[in-house]
Amino acid sequence: MKLERLRQSFEELARFTDDGEGINRLAYTETERNARDFLMKQLELAGLTVRIDYAGNVIARREGRSPDLPAVATGSHIDSVYAAGEFDGTAGVLVALEVMRSLADEGVETEHPLEVIIFACEESARFGASTLGSKAMTGRLDPAYTRSLTDKNGITLMRTFEENGLDLDEVHLAERFRDEIKAFVELHIEQGPVLEKQEAAIGIVSAIAAPIRFHVHVGGTADHSGTTPMDYRHDALLGGAEIALAVEKAALAELAYGTVGTVGVFSIEPGAMNVVPGAADLYVDIRGTNLESRQRVVDALATAVNDTAKKRGLNIWMDEMSREEPVQMDSKIVAELTAICEEKGVTCLKMPSGAGHDSMNMASLCPTGMIFVPSQDGISHNPAEYTSMEQLMVGAKVLRSFMLRQANVL
């Protein structure tokens, strides 16, 4: 594998972007199609057979000696959020391309076929819905839901499919079957600070955390801030502040389980210098890979809501907005990736993924794993997102080794 060729791949792909700071390559846009077509050409040049499925996923196949055996697959996505960096999703696709190029360079043959998948619409940035391509591939797409999706310009997903030469009514045909894929491993940037802080080169994902989300509304009384004595107040901001701190405290107690709790949205009414805040709205995201641990934080939130309402004479309600279940990675794949790192002297860390990925869906179809490479300062979804080519090459080495072992190199 060649570091300089990998670097060139990133440079070439970064040219496919709409105007704006950083990378803007939103799902199902012309810009993303052009990037996809460029990559399909590169995969063909590396000897793969390339097709686009009914959801717009690219499936590139490197035939094995036994074409009837299930494929060993890897992949990620090339669509981005607004003002994105160059590595989220892209890393997994371009490293996979580099692995395929190296196999072509060396004339390697495998027993099982290999696959590189470029998933469509992983990011929710355009349609408010994430991992549409991998959901379609794993039969997890709700038809009624997909028909309701529109982007911020009012363009429906239905119409967008047409612009891409696809038909939303046929998207169920993208579903694949259990015996088609032997194993799927996605390489991705960590998007967090753990590998860098712990000085590990590779993260081996044990499970993908899933969020429960709540809307908490705090109702108080909007009094004059000069004329209302402190002991007559029902200050909604202060009630909200106590709840936010209680979520933090509960999540800190679950540090060993990696459970996290965040109040990411917090707004108050009326928000005037001389008025005691009369209402506060908090949006709370609690996620983890251990369901019991996650539930303890949810319970602590509910307790804080009750205690604060009683103590401060506030009217507080909490509404569960969504609840998703964590996804375990395949334990044999985790073990094999760990063994590969040990053999190659690569420092690695078993860790949960706090963010969602296409692998969440693929895990319902076939044994699935993930390889994380470090993110500088933990920054992601930002033009400052950075992983060095050297770090990516370590990931490429582990991914290549895993695929060849699984595919029984001859």
Place this chain on the structure above:
Amino acid sequence: MKLERLRQSFEELARFTDDGEGINRLAYTETERNARDFLMKQLELAGLTVRIDYAGNVIARREGRSPDLPAVATGSHIDSVYAAGEFDGTAGVLVALEVMRSLADEGVETEHPLEVIIFACEESARFGASTLGSKAMTGRLDPAYTRSLTDKNGITLMRTFEENGLDLDEVHLAERFRDEIKAFVELHIEQGPVLEKQEAAIGIVSAIAAPIRFHVHVGGTADHSGTTPMDYRHDALLGGAEIALAVEKAALAELAYGTVGTVGVFSIEPGAMNVVPGAADLYVDIRGTNLESRQRVVDALATAVNDTAKKRGLNIWMDEMSREEPVQMDSKIVAELTAICEEKGVTCLKMPSGAGHDSMNMASLCPTGMIFVPSQDGISHNPAEYTSMEQLMVGAKVLRSFMLRQANVL
């Protein structure tokens, strides 16, 4: 004095309002001019001589036997905030009118002249600057500052003065002299819950609190809320929450002094469900009539800023936006108002005013006091603002008695 006539005055004045919920009678508008002209007519009918000064204040004078003696004055304002109630300011003006009408009814003569003043532009709602009329009357108006003022439609105060037949360059001529006024007492609604909760009919203001205001900026790190472990975070919302709660705790400890501390504005960035808040901005208002008590709350805020910055690895700064000094009411006037209440069997409470009033400025010119009447539920600056006619009549009785005593009724 006649309760029904007072009620009718409120009904008549409430008709002078622009469109919108509640009362909308902003300073120096045509609507306020029409209301002013109506009241000037009523004051003339009650036997007063009425003029408008260089700032747009109305000065209505009921001559005394000794015209050269200083006047005993009362008054308030008739301009309102947006979506106001019917009582803020208006109560002091219409009660004064009723007192004057009763003196005319009874043919009462006084040694000292009496005055009813309708101050211009008490509310900051239109130009972002409050008590302009009483500032002008007491020589406290900064010319450069007034020339910089514009309303939200971009209309300057300069141009507004012209529309009112006034000249901003001549506003200094509105200044009055120390020997013109013997005493000034303003009747006003409390705008807070204390009188109602303590079941007192009258509040006698001991001092008017003044705010110190701070902008506190909390700088943290906007990390991915799924991928950043709890112990790697620098969450600006949580830092801000701790500071807001520290302000409350410090102000609660000053309950005996009536000092209050409020975070009325609190906003976070970026405010997304899956991002740890990277910045928070708090606007803090700390006010009281006791300077040492107020300073203890300011010190507690500064301590909380330092402690939170250190503990959470946040970058926090605080900026003092403004600092005003509390104003003591004249102790002899407080004593006389108290004596009047006792004589008349009116329950009264000596209390600070948490809100600012024209009396703050008048106190620099002459001995000044304030009479508060209760506000239902403490609500003000709101269409639900309410004080009953019976409660206002108690205030009228105390005000009339005070004015006649001071003016040496014959």
